[in-house]
Amino acid sequence: MKERLLKLLDNAYAPYSNYKVASIVETKDGKIYEGVNVENASLGASVCAEMNAINDAVEDGYRKGDFKALYVMVASDRLAFPCFICRQVITEFFNLEDDLILMNKNETKKYKIKDIIVHPFSSEDLK
Ligand SMILES: [Zn+2]
Numbered sequence: 001m002k003e004r005l006l007k008l009l010d011n012a013y014a015p016y017s018n019y020k021v022a023s024i025v026e027t028k029d030g031k032i033y034e035g036v037n038v039e040n041a042s043l044g045a046s047v048c049a050e051m052n053a054i055n056d057a058v059e060d061g062y063r064k065g066d067f068k069a070l071y072v073m074v075a076s077d078r079l080a081f082p083c084f085i086c087r088q089v090i091t092e093f094f095n096l097e098d099d100l101i102l103m104n105k106n107e108t109k110k111y112k113i114k115d116i117i118v119h120p121f122s123s124e125d126l127k
Contacts, residue, residue: 002103004032005073012036012049012075020075023049025057026068033057050086054093064092069099070113079104081116091120 005022012020016039025033035053039046050072057067070090074080079102082090096114103109 001026001071001101002073002108004034005071005103006105008034008036009073009075013038015039016041016043016046021049021080022073023053024071025053025062026071027057027062027066028068029066031057031060031062033060033062048083048086050082051089054089058093062093065095067094067098069101070094071101071103073103076104077106079107079109087117088121091117091122096120 001024005024008022008024009020012022014020014037019037021037023035027033033053033056035049035051035056037047037049038052050070072080072082081102090113094113096112096117098113100111100113100116101108102111
């Protein structure tokens with residue numbers, strides 16, 4: 001997965017921040033969905049890599065319970081956790097026991113989704 005993510009980083013579109021991110025969503029049935037961050041001159045129109053990968057899987061019909069892991073690769077010396085907007089999107093589609101794998105060129109750290117989403121706001125709260 002690491003090599004695939006490193007290659008995917010080349011497709012990140014980050015001319016403003018120069019902070020490239022690639023993400024892969026792995027489903028329980030073995031499918032892979034890729035995403036990169038796509039920035040925009042109107043910065044608010046920028047979309048994170050994680051969101052692009054997750055939305056791509058959702059577009060194919062995958063839903064909460066179908067996912068196994070989320071990978072996030074950054075072109076930086078520091079590993080990076082998903083931003084809080086992405087954490088809300090992750091809450092919508094991942095279970096708390098699913099894997100989150102953070103990577104950069106030199107390092108890999110494995111977490112559970114529950115490690116970064118301690119008090120989720122989800123559909124359960126709307127009941
Ligand atoms: Zn984000």
